[in-house]
Amino acid sequence: MATCTHDHLSRYGGLAVGHQEEQKRYFNEKRLYALQIETTDACQQGCMFCYAGSEQRERNGLTSDEIRGLLDDAALLGIRAIDWLGGDPLLRRDWYELMLYARSLGLSNNVWTSGLPLQHMDVAEKVMEVTDGGFVSVHVDSITPDVYAALHRGGNPNFIDAIVEGVDNLQALGKPHDMMINCITYTSEQGPEDAIRTMRWWFEEKGMRTCLTMFNPAGMGAAWRSFEPGLDEVKRVYTERDRINYGDDSISIAAMDTDKFYCGTMATVTFTGDVTPCSVIREGVDNIRRRPFREIIAAHMPTLVHAKLHEATHMPAPCDSCENNPHCWGCRASAYHYNGDADGLDPKCWLIRERQ
Template sequence: MAETMISKPIPDSRYFFDRYISPNKRYAAEAMRPRIVDFELTSKCGGACTYCYASSPYFKGADMPTEQALAVIDDLAEMGVSQVQWCGGDPILHPDWQEIIGYAGEKGLANSVFVAGIVAPRVAQALADTPNIHLVGINFDTVDEEDFMLTHTLERVQGMKYKAFENLRNAGFHPSRIMPCLTLTKPAARSIERTLDFLVDEMGAGYVPMFVYHPIGEGGATELTPSLDDIRRAYAYRAEKLGQHWLRVGPTECGRFYCRSKFHVTWDGRVLPCAVLYDFEVGNVNRKPLREILESQSKQLCYDFEVTGECATCDDADVCWGCRANAYFYKG
């Protein structure tokens, strides 16, 4: 089943956009019943990024205990969550990642695994063999070597990311199921056109998520913040490559319904409404079962509030409402 899924091409980038605004996402948002979770298994990472919102140590850190991760998965399945996005830290650095993600697949959860980009052939094959993995995301910011080193501490990591694409394809992943994920810093914006050309035209990416840099964690350097012109240019060029519909959600990236139908669990058990909103913890699975946290904190997790300002009157407010993290970090 896994081989059939990962080798099947995703039609085009419109597929992802339509999933973001699907009737199921609309219902989940309005009913405040999350369907998606970002789940950290570990704080360890080998990406060597200087902008890391999670401040992940380079190949050091701590893991969520396997038993606890399995218990959280049981809660997710019971609550009707349908998709897990394994993030990090790098999930494949957890010693039991295959057991944990495989268990989620056995429980009927769809899995997307987002890695730093260091994927050896044996790991690529393990990802291909794990049940119900739909895609693998790879952090990939720029093709430019100088721009890369402005936001990373190790030059060799860039070459490893290219090799990761190759290893995943050799393991059976269709190119459209290898998702390059880009953090839009000022250095990355300088070479964004060349980067998108490479990812779409040469690597065959069906969609390239671009997340505007937030000054949080180790990434507190304001000189990495892209200008508004940088952001407009980047998203306009992506729309040229992948479709004008992406301009409807802009730097929100996922639209209002997807945003309201997901939440985040950190490696140490904190429950957040968004991966980068570390100041908005609503509970911890070490102290209270996840289902109880969601029942009592659903309004905060699902953003049950009235949007004001320019986002409220935007022509695209039917599918987008801005980004809470952008508003928090850049507007206070």
Template sequence: MFSFSRSASYGGVVRRALLAPGLRALAWRGAPAGCHTGSPQTAPPEPPLLDLHGRTHDYLRISLTERCNLRCQYCMPAEGVQLSARAALLTRDELLRLARVFAALGVRKLRLTGGEPTLRADLPELVRELRALPGVRTVAMTSNGVALARRLPALQRAGLGALNLSLDSLRADRYERLARRPGLARALASLDVALQLGLPRVKVNTVLVRGFNEDEICDFVELTRERDIDVRFIEFMPFAGNEWRDARMVPERAALDAVRRRHPALRPAAPEPCRTASLWQAPGHRGRVGFISSMSKPFCGSCNRLRLTADGNLKVSARPSPSTPPGARVDNAVSDLRVGRRWENPTRNHDSTLLPARRCSRKFSIQRNITLLIGNLKAEVRHNE
């Protein structure tokens, strides 16, 4: 059976609850919030997954591996990180089973992340199987692009529908200094291949670090002149071992001012539901410029993402989170239907306990190291001996 453990901090008070038989932090309630894409015949069941802040969750990020072929300074120390034991990681069957359960509960978009997902040898097969799940409309991926170009055609044939490319400098020496590995030419080649293949949604994600790459902001904007892509600038966030300091962060206002000095007629792009980025367009440019301002303008109130880590933990924020013990085990004989029902039938009145989304945002802007968790899930399939 499933059981869940949740840690959340409000006003410095930590509350813990064992969430059984129903999941109290995610529950069925209301109608979709308009965040879905795709055809009407694959519309999610009603009501969808809703959390304590009234946010509909129809987007699941799945970490396929903890391994990475780069050592980016803002992400991990030079020596890398301690990897989980192989036995602690989700198997392929477990991953697919959980994805199927989430799809049955209203998740419509899956994004494959890492680590670096291209390190999975079975990546095309995974994409194909995930895209074939009933209800799944989009399988997307985030990659550094170093080992991606040659695999993109097979991934597109398998059903990959969107790509985010992590790229933090357009200068080879800076790229190598930041990533502690060479790879700029290969990353740019992956961008070119993605556009040649006609992938419908291609985005470039750039983490801005003061004193390192903020002078390249307009160079990145120039990528959007002839390319129908979104270039999104991401505020530097604190992670264990990345030596984060407030002085190294380039807030959205400073980055936007830099773009406006070059493009005074910059205008807001049409708003889109559940977007984490504020989007702008320079006159004469095919693509758009975006700002993901997790630190200066937290967007928690409109976030629709869940995150499944490679070792089976479920969380709702990319921010560092306190450790939470895993829940009880899932017996392999339990059907997916019964597993899914563990997420239904909440035992309380949601209308009396929903927290305003603005409270979530205000909390993050005051105390940035607090992570709001929906809950942590550790799912292990134990085969009958």
């Protein structure tokens, strides 16, 4: 369907398609552009490595009043977008009403779903409505049934076709292909060949780019250290991700899943109320059930947006002199989980090895 044209990373790497300059301004001002809200831990897919520890049925979740309070605070803080996470946010009974409320406050909705609920056309129609101007991400780690089954508890390869049907539903309703993403959590269990095949399939058949997330030993993934990929395979699969997503430019965001403008202008509220810099960093600076969100942001903004790293000269060597500094600063979650310092070096960036 799509051809690999000379797309610029600045258009797609930050995910805020159409709002890149505004997001960069927020980055320079060290402010929050997006708030990720985990509304539930319920998810049907059963990913073995889930960083959130999602369950088949909801065990943890924010109340509707808590979420509305977060949305009110987000609007007051000048936040522009809500990224709805889970679990699968479309499994909440009141997801549609909450997203409508966000829109009434002038907030854009971005939905990170397994993709399974979208096979029901009535759900797809509502998602189409509430994400006008925002993006939708689905999650198919592999289009190879055997590989998919090995990566999921229960291993139901029929989920692949169900998610593809949901994507077809949204695109038939008019959702632009460049406002849809497939998300892969990359593990050594999958390997580079299959990940590359899957990324190419989504781009060529559905016109969708891939958000390639690095496996981190968090949540359920903490028990699967053997899933950690090595640098050589990381280099191969992420280099090909850059080529598929962004064309033949020499630029790279290395082992990051998005550029620094997205990562450096967001915070997450987990389904237990913790406020963290990233959904993959599960330890919070505080909890909204102890302290109002707006007060947490006032007290901890520099930590949440990694403020000192917004100046490239403050990056640890050799990152401080990397030619990719204009858009990359390494994955903060990988730095945290593999090196113990969210502001330190990303040990999954092969460019560091080549420069040391």
